[in-house]
Amino acid sequence: MPYRAPLSDYAFLLDHILGYDRLTATPRFAEATRDTATAVLTEAARLAETTLAPLNRVGDKHPARLENGVVRTSPGFAEAYRALAHGGWVGMAARPENGGMGLPLTLATCVNEMMSAACLSLQINPLLTQGQIEALEHHASAALRTLYLPKLTSGEWSGTMNLTEPQAGSDVGALRTKADPNPDGTFAITGQKIYISWGDADFMPNICHLVLARLPDGAPGTSGISLFLVPKFLPDAQGNPGKRNRLSVVSLEHKLGLHGSPTCVMQYDGATGWLVGEPHKGMAAMFTMMNNARLGVAAQGIGIAEAAFQQALAYAQTRQQGRTPTGRAPIADHADVRRMLASMRAQLFSARAIALSCAHAIDMAAATAAPEWQARAALLTPIAKAYGTDTGNELAHLGIQIHGGMGFVEETGAAQFARDVRVTTIYEGTNGIQAMDLTARKMADGGTAAFALIDEVQSHAEAARTPHPDLATDLWQAAESLRETTEALLKQDLTDRFAGAVPYLRAFALILGADAHLRAAHADSTRAALARIAIKRLLPEQAGLLTQARLGAADLYALTPEDLAA
Numbered sequence: 001m002p003y004r005a006p007l008s009d010y011a012f013l014l015d016h017i018l019g020y021d022r023l024t025a026t027p028r029f030a031e032a033t034r035d036t037a038t039a040v041l042t043e044a045a046r047l048a049e050t051t052l053a054p055l056n057r058v059g060d061k062h063p064a065r066l067e068n069g070v071v072r073t074s075p076g077f078a079e080a081y082r083a084l085a086h087g088g089w090v091g092m093a094a095r096p097e098n099g100g101m102g103l104p105l106t107l108a109t110c111v112n113e114m115m116s117a118a119c120l121s122l123q124i125n126p127l128l129t130q131g132q133i134e135a136l137e138h139h140a141s142a143a144l145r146t147l148y149l150p151k152l153t154s155g156e157w158s159g160t161m162n163l164t165e166p167q168a169g170s171d172v173g174a175l176r177t178k179a180d181p182n183p184d185g186t187f188a189i190t191g192q193k194i195y196i197s198w199g200d201a202d203f204m205p206n207i208c209h210l211v212l213a214r215l216p217d218g219a220p221g222t223s224g225i226s227l228f229l230v231p232k233f234l235p236d237a238q239g240n241p242g243k244r245n246r247l248s249v250v251s252l253e254h255k256l257g258l259h260g261s262p263t264c265v266m267q268y269d270g271a272t273g274w275l276v277g278e279p280h281k282g283m284a285a286m287f288t289m290m291n292n293a294r295l296g297v298a299a300q301g302i303g304i305a306e307a308a309f310q311q312a313l314a315y316a317q318t319r320q321q322g323r324t325p326t327g328r329a330p331i332a333d334h335a336d337v338r339r340m341l342a343s344m345r346a347q348l349f350s351a352r353a354i355a356l357s358c359a360h361a362i363d364m365a366a367a368t369a370a371p372e373w374q375a376r377a378a379l380l381t382p383i384a385k386a387y388g389t390d391t392g393n394e395l396a397h398l399g400i401q402i403h404g405g406m407g408f409v410e411e412t413g414a415a416q417f418a419r420d421v422r423v424t425t426i427y428e429g430t431n432g433i434q435a436m437d438l439t440a441r442k443m444a445d446g447g448t449a450a451f452a453l454i455d456e457v458q459s460h461a462e463a464a465r466t467p468h469p470d471l472a473t474d475l476w477q478a479a480e481s482l483r484e485t486t487e488a489l490l491k492q493d494l495t496d497r498f499a500g501a502v503p504y505l506r507a508f509a510l511i512l513g514a515d516a517h518l519r520a521a522h523a524d525s526t527r528a529a530l531a532r533i534a535i536k537r538l539l540p541e542q543a544g545l546l547t548q549a550r551l552g553a554a555d556l557y558a559l560t561p562e563d564l565a566a
Ligand SMILES: Cc1cc2nc3c(=O)[nH]c(=O)nc-3n(C[C@H](O)[C@H](O)[C@H](O)COP(=O)(O)OP(=O)(O)OC[C@H]3O[C@@H](n4cnc5c(N)ncnc54)[C@H](O)[C@@H]3O)c2cc1C
Pocket: 160, 161, 162, 163, 164, 168, 169, 170, 171, 194, 195, 196, 197, 198, 255, 258, 263, 423, 426, 427, 428, 429, 430, 431, 432, 433
């Protein structure tokens, strides 16, 4: 089943849920008119459907491999990457003064979703470069910006993100890579980084690594970490790739999925690096890249969810099994299969609405500098990441279920979706870490941003009461439970909060998804049937989740690992 980009869903969300015109009303995005948005999304859809999608199986069957220290990429990836870069897609949200298109992240998120649906292994590459561009725009010196940004923005060079070390995964502060000052103002970077996505490729004249390392006077933990730009080839006086830097790819990981994406163990042996931002403030600078990447990873999950849904729907309409009262039936006519398909479609719309609302809030914050938009963007980022990627995983598995045995064999591609998307709940901060971020840092304002969003959900429910009284009542009541649980969590210590963080985040997402569905039904009555699925079938899970969220940690710590083994 060939992938078809969900352009009508994007158009509906832009016009009826996000209020895209609020963006174009700002000077920053005045030129990204609604017509421009349509043209951009249509062109990206064409690239995803025709150039990237045919490579998805190829990358899975012919993984990237390491040959004499050079990564050889999957067949066709080089040509597809060039098409993507020539189209300007790497720098679509980057600043125009560096060669970017300056388009809103809202549109970039739709584009990232389409490209992920088509070929996730390849899409990670430009996604990481986009994050690096943003980090350099905000934190690098003018000299570094002038040298690197035009080449990264055009996609001529690519960017990676180097945080993880064997002993420093979620606990980034445990990293040991060191940065020693050189007499010329550069730094010698020494250490090993693991799991580095696209740490090398054979179709790029240079690769720029953003590396977290500790200066000699850096304090232990995250407060002593600095950020460095470490290119594979040191730029010469003209800015072209010159001398080889002292870094190498030691090995590639053999993974469950994402075979087309080389995941590298990187060794830095006194490699020359340039400081980005202030000494010891590397985490703040890297967070610019990580927040961008978190939303990008949400789009990855949603892209796979869409691809898995489309394939499952097509299969369910053709596979004949059993009978209904009217005769021999395609499996889509059985109630249980219909339940799975309808749930998939409803959850997909919810996750997409949340991710695009997050992107829109980031754009509004960038365009207006209003603290309310900044707080909204910060609050939505962990929800978008965790729910978008959970949705990718859940829908990929439902897709397999709908295929029956054919889902478990590789020919249909249903299994590849599940293998590829699995890592999205793990990288860019596991979904557990996202939930902890939501209940701690994102509530350090005493819950102001969360309560403002809950107020909005309830006002939408009030507005929809006349056409949809029962749906509006359910949503209003769920939002009230979320408010009460938020108040309860704010009174707990962090250990208790963290015990309930994952169910709390999911309940929040279900309520935001139901809100988007109700607003959709209010704007267009043909969407009411899907809204009913979201509110009557998916939303009720929030009650159990919020009960769990309030439980605290005592019952969990009452059971030791030894008890669990007994
Ligand atoms: C395919 C792939 C690509 C990757 N690409 C990159 C990349 O490009 N750059 C890069 O730097 N890294 C990359 N990573 C690394 C990735 O970001 C880490 O795997 C991730 O951050 C988790 O770290 P970890 O694997 O060490 O797991 P751990 O940190 O050991 O976590 C294991 C489990 O413990 C939980 N846990 C850990 N600490 C806590 C805590 N304090 N509280 C509660 N629970 C906790 C986690 O949620 C998880 O469930 C990649 C990984 C993979 C698999």
